Amino acid sequence: MSTTKDFIVKQLKEQIADFKAKAKEQTVGRIVEVGDGIARIEGIADVMMSEMLEIVSAGSSEKAYGVALNLEEDRVGAIILGDSSRIKEGDEVRCLKRILQVPVGEGIIGRVVNPLGQPLDGKEEINAEKFYPVEKIAPGVITRQGVRQPVQTGIKVIDAIIPIGRGQRELIIGDRQIGKSAIAIDTIINQRGQNMKCIYVAIGQKESKVAGLVAKLEQAGAMDYTTVVLAGASDPASLLYIAPYAGCAMAEYFLDKGQDVLIVYDDLSKHAVAYREISLLLKRPPGREAYPGDVFYLHSRLLERACKLNPEHGGGSITALPIIETQAGDMSAYIPTNVISITDGQIYLMPELFYQGNRPAVDAGLSVSRVGSAAQIKAMKKVAGKMKLEAAQFRELAAFAQFGSDLDKETKAKLERGKRLSEIFKQGQYSPVPVANQVLVFFALINGLMDDVPVEKISEFEAGLYKYAANSGAKIIKEIAEKKDLTDKLEAEMKTLIMDYKGTVEYIIK
Amino acid sequence: MRITPKQFALSLYEAADGKSASQVKAIIAKFIEILVKNNALSMAEKIEKEFLKIWNERQGIVEAEIITAHGLGREIMKMLKDYLGHLTKAKEVVVHEKEDKNILGGVVIRYGDKILDGSLRSQLAELKEKLIK
Numbered sequence: 001m002s003t004t005k006d007f008i009v010k011q012l013k014e015q016i017a018d019f020k021a022k023a024k025e026q027t028v029g030r031i032v033e034v035g036d037g038i039a040r041i042e043g044i045a046d047v048m049m050s051e052m053l054e055i056v057s058a059g060s061s062e063k064a065y066g067v068a069l070n071l072e073e074d075r076v077g078a079i080i081l082g083d084s085s086r087i088k089e090g091d092e093v094r095c096l097k098r099i100l101q102v103p104v105g106e107g108i109i110g111r112v113v114n115p116l117g118q119p120l121d122g123k124e125e126i127n128a129e130k131f132y133p134v135e136k137i138a139p140g141v142i143t144r145q146g147v148r149q150p151v152q153t154g155i156k157v158i159d160a161i162i163p164i165g166r167g168q169r170e171l172i173i174g175d176r177q178i179g180k181s182a183i184a185i186d187t188i189i190n191q192r193g194q195n196m197k198c199i200y201v202a203i204g205q206k207e208s209k210v211a212g213l214v215a216k217l218e219q220a221g222a223m224d225y226t227t228v229v230l231a232g233a234s235d236p237a238s239l240l241y242i243a244p245y246a247g248c249a250m251a252e253y254f255l256d257k258g259q260d261v262l263i264v265y266d267d268l269s270k271h272a273v274a275y276r277e278i279s280l281l282l283k284r285p286p287g288r289e290a291y292p293g294d295v296f297y298l299h300s301r302l303l304e305r306a307c308k309l310n311p312e313h314g315g316g317s318i319t320a321l322p323i324i325e326t327q328a329g330d331m332s333a334y335i336p337t338n339v340i341s342i343t344d345g346q347i348y349l350m351p352e353l354f355y356q357g358n359r360p361a362v363d364a365g366l367s368v369s370r371v372g373s374a375a376q377i378k379a380m381k382k383v384a385g386k387m388k389l390e391a392a393q394f395r396e397l398a399a400f401a402q403f404g405s406d407l408d409k410e411t412k413a414k415l416e417r418g419k420r421l422s423e424i425f426k427q428g429q430y431s432p433v434p435v436a437n438q439v440l441v442f443f444a445l446i447n448g449l450m451d452d453v454p455v456e457k458i459s460e461f462e463a464g465l466y467k468y469a470a471n472s473g474a475k476i477i478k479e480i481a482e483k484k485d486l487t488d489k490l491e492a493e494m495k496t497l498i499m500d501y502k503g504t505v506e507y508i509i510k
Numbered sequence: 511m512r513i514t515p516k517q518f519a520l521s522l523y524e525a526a527d528g529k530s531a532s533q534v535k536a537i538i539a540k541f542i543e544i545l546v547k548n549n550a551l552s553m554a555e556k557i558e559k560e561f562l563k564i565w566n567e568r569q570g571i572v573e574a575e576i577i578t579a580h581g582l583g584r585e586i587m588k589m590l591k592d593y594l595g596h597l598t599k600a601k602e603v604v605v606h607e608k609e610d611k612n613i614l615g616g617v618v619i620r621y622g623d624k625i626l627d628g629s630l631r632s633q634l635a636e637l638k639e640k641l642i643k
Contacts, residue, residue, distance in 0.1 A: 015641055024632075026625045043623030074516070094625075 029093045031055070032075065037084050037236040038281045039066060041076045041093050050135060052096040053078055057086055065116075066093070067100050067238070070282045077282045079238035081116060099135065102246045103128030104253035109197065112214055112228040115239050115246040120230055121214075132252060134245040138304035145310035147344075150375045151262060151319050154190030154432020155183060157362045157425040160384040160442060161391065162347055165375025166260050167308025167317040171339055173324045173331065174349030179360050180323050182429050183347065184264040185213060187321065189220045190432035191262060197254045198226040199263040201247035204240050204270035207232045216430065240274035248305050251318050255307075258314035263306070267323035268299060272335045289334045299335075300342050345369040358426055364391040377484040380435065383442040387421065390446075394418025413451075420450050423458035436480040437466050443491070444498045452509045453502075465501055473497040515553045518545070519560035523568065570601035574621040577608045579630075582617070594621060 029043025039055070047053070053066040064087055070077030080087065103117040107127035112120045119126055147165035164170045172180045188198045200217075202210045210230050217223050227250060231243035244265045251261040265271070272295055279292035287293050299322075306320035322343065324336050329351060331337070340346055345368045354361035373381050397415055401407060407415070424445060427433070433441075441462055444450050453461045469477055476493050480486070486494075502508055525537050545551050566573060574594050576582070582590070587605070594603045598621060610618075615630035 012641070016637070024627050026627060027623055028620075028625050029623055045623055 027095045029076065031087065031089055031091045031093060034080075034084065034087050034089060034091075036281050037080050037238050038278070039078050039080055039084070039087065039093075041068075041078055042074065044068075044076055044093060044095055047071065047076055047095050048097075048099070050099055052098055052100050054094045054096055055080070055087055056092045056094065057088060058091060060086065062086060067242075069278070070284070079241070079278055080236070081238050081242070082236070084236065099133045100242065101131040101133050102249050103130075104132045104250050105129030108227045108250055109225060110223045110227070112210075112230055114235075115229060115231050115243040117246070117250075130253065132249040134242055134249050135301075136249065136252065136305065138301065139307045139309060139313070143307075143309050143313040145308050145315075146374065147308050147317075147371045148374050149260075149308075149317075150377060150380075150435075151187070151196070152190055152194060152435050153183070153187040154434070155186055155360060156427055156433055156438050156441075157360060157364070158183070158347060159376075159380065159435065159438055160425075161364055161388040162345065162362070162367045162369040163371070163373065163375040163380070163384075164319065164321075164369060165308075165371045166319050167306065168345070168369070168371050168375065169303045169306045169320040169322065169343040170369060171322050171324060171343040171346035172349070173326060173336060173340070173346050174361070175326055175329055175351050178349045178351060178354050179429070180325070180349060181213070181266055183349075183360055184266060184321050184323060185216065186430060186432050188217065188226055188262065188264065189222045189430060191225065192221060195260060196225065197251070197259055197261045198222070199229060199247050199251050199261065200226060201229045201231075201244050201263065201265050203231055203243050203265065203267060204233050204235075204274065205230075205266065207234070220430065237274040237277040240271060241278055244268070244271055244302050248302060248318070252305070255309065255316040255318050256314065258309075258316045260317045260319070262319045262321065265302075265320065265322040267325050268339060269325045269335050272298065291334060295335070296338050296342075299339055303339075303342050344371055358422060359429075360425075360427060362425070364388060365395065377435065379439045379480050379484055379486045380442075382486050383439055383446055386446060387442065390414075390418065391421055391425075394421060416451060416455075417445075417448075419455045420445060420453070420458055423455055424462060426459065433466075434477075434481070436477045437469065439480050439486070440469060440477070440494060440498075441465060443486075443494055447495070449495070449498050449502070454507055454509060457507045461505065461507075464505060465498065468501040468504070469497060472500065513548060513550065515556035516560045518550065518553065518557045519564055522557070522561060523564045527568075571604060572598045572600035572602070572621055573604045573606070574619055575606045575608055577610050577613060577618040577620070577629075579609065579611055579613050579615050581607070581609055590617070590619065594619065598622070 027044050027046055029041040031039050032042050033040040047068050049068065049071060051068050053068060055064040055066055064080060064082060064084065066078040066080045068076050068078045103126050105128050111123065111126065113126065114120050117126055117128065147167045149166040151164045151166055153159055153164060158164065172183055174180050188200060191198055210228065214228055217226055229243055229247040231239040247263055251263045254261045272291060275295065275298055276291050280286060280290065284292045303320055303322060306318045308317040309315055322339060324339050326336055327333065348363045348366040349361045350363040353363060376384065393414060397411060398418065401415060424441060450458065450461065476490065476497055479490060522541055526534050529537065572594065576590060591603050591605055613629035613631045616628045616633070618629050619626040
């Protein structure tokens with residue numbers, strides 16, 4: 001024991017000898033006004049934009065933190081992060097000489113944290129490797145590369161006709177309660193074993209909903225690679241405002257290590273509302289819908305940080321799935337049009353489809369992916385190529401066919417095919433389908449192998465086909481998943497597999 | 511637009527700068543009249559504060575507060591004053607002394623919006639942090 005004691009004493013002596021007392025010069029200011037999570041500060045003349053401020057309340061050792069947002073002629077407007085109830089007029093404010101940072105590292109995986117990187121899941125402190133600034137300039141042209149690898153969402157309609165690539169920004173837009181978050185969650189669940197880190201940023205959501213979601217992710221084993229950044233509905237607007245940037249900073253850590261990250265911003269309309277609140281309290285002039293003038297920049301600088309880097313710069317990627325909630329399907333409101341123009345495509349969810357039972361209620365006509373088939377594996381490209389057209393034609397014909405009863409044979413066939421297609425696109429929540437299975441079922445459809453299956457039996461047929469393929473066609477499924485392409489031989493094998501399966505069911509129309 | 515206390519104070523300074531005592535008296539009487547006209551008498555206190563700030567700034571006067579645990583000798587005080595004059599390039603340094611047992615030892619100097627913290631308390635806190643690391 002004596003060695004330890006000596007060692008400690010020796011170390012202590014060395015450390016103290018090393019320690020040089022220095023008078024530190026600090027810039028201080030005083031709070032002249034505080035309220036609604038906003039403080040106005042006098043002094044601190046050399047403060048930087050978005051610099052962190054430390055607020056020390058007189059007569060208490062508790063410290064609060066703020067961020068300088070408005071640098072005016074003789075005062076500074078700052079947002080207060082966290083609880084502002086203890087802050088009084090006259091409290092001392094010190095500049096910390098650094099921009100707002102969040103802890104990043106492997107330690108955040110599987111955790112639920114607030115936008116400052118503090119744990120909210122009741123587990124131990126985050127073991128941070130580094131600190132990253134929340135605001136960062138997006139990667140430049142030289143470092144980027146075209147999007148070419150797919151993100152498999154596991155949702156058939158999306159993977160087939162609106163493919164998402166790694167590094168893409170795909171907006172999910174629709175009314176409330178229509179399955180926007182469900183698409184994002186299913187995508188996260190399907191990333192298991194796909195070499196992806198996921199970050200889910202909940203902005204202004206009910207904490208009960210987020211708790212349910214985390215439980216679901218845990219149950220699906222998705223928390224092994226997922227981080228949840230939560231700024232709840234009861235958190236101040238300042239936290240809601242920095243949440244997506246903090247989430248993105250955490251994603252950038254993995255990007256810098258050359259890994260692929262999927263980040264979901266759920267949702268950016270609440271983020272814009274929080275920013276509007278802050279801006280109005282800081283007395284910035286209001287513009288359209290009372291949003292400040294820089295609300296476009298607010299989202300463009302965030303989404304521009306999604307990228308696919310070229311191999312010389314690590315080859316990592318950040319795929320962003322921002323979510324926007326519309327009011328009564330109004331896509332032409334201010335924030336939705338802004339975000340639509342920033343992103344590389346959108347998935348539009350339609351209330352009518354949802355209530356008809358077509359879930360996920362993806363509108364195949366209004367939804368687009370500007371990256372397109374570059375983000376699909378070859379096998380999927382082959383089977384899904386014609387499907388978008390077919391889906392669009394079906395919708396047109398279905399409206400038209402309601403009038404007349406006498407249709408020619410070709411139109412009838414198209415209608416029947418379309419009915420089966422929209423039946424296949426129906427999919428339950430939390431049940432993503434592996435890409436090889438998707439290829440198999442789409443192959444069956446476009447080759448007319450499902451034309452003799454009754455429409456109401458399609459989902460049963462599909463489920464049975466997956467099961468049958470897992471037992472008797474495991475080799476074929478494995479080959480699709482590994483080679484990612486269809487050869488003539490493989491196509492023939494798939495055909496026999498499907499025909500064999502059809503032999504085992506009795507509801508085929510003769 | 512409403513006139514801010516700062517603007518009032520600035521105009522008062524500019525009007526009164528370099529005038530004799532009797533002239534200043536007249537200027538102030540006029541100034542009060544203007545305040546009454548603008549319904550701004552209630553700002554008088556703020557205007558006074560701003561005026562002192564502007565006066566100090568224009569005349570090159572720096573007000574500093576020196577906080578010690580047990581008071582300082584005359585000589586050290588003089589050295590600190592000279593140091594501050596050198597640091598801020600001020601013509602004159604006005605020092606307010608204050609005693610605060612809580613800082614344990616050393617000295618804390620405040621001037622403008624800056625703090626020079628050479629107190630024993632903060633150095634001990636720093637040492638503690640370093641040892642924890």
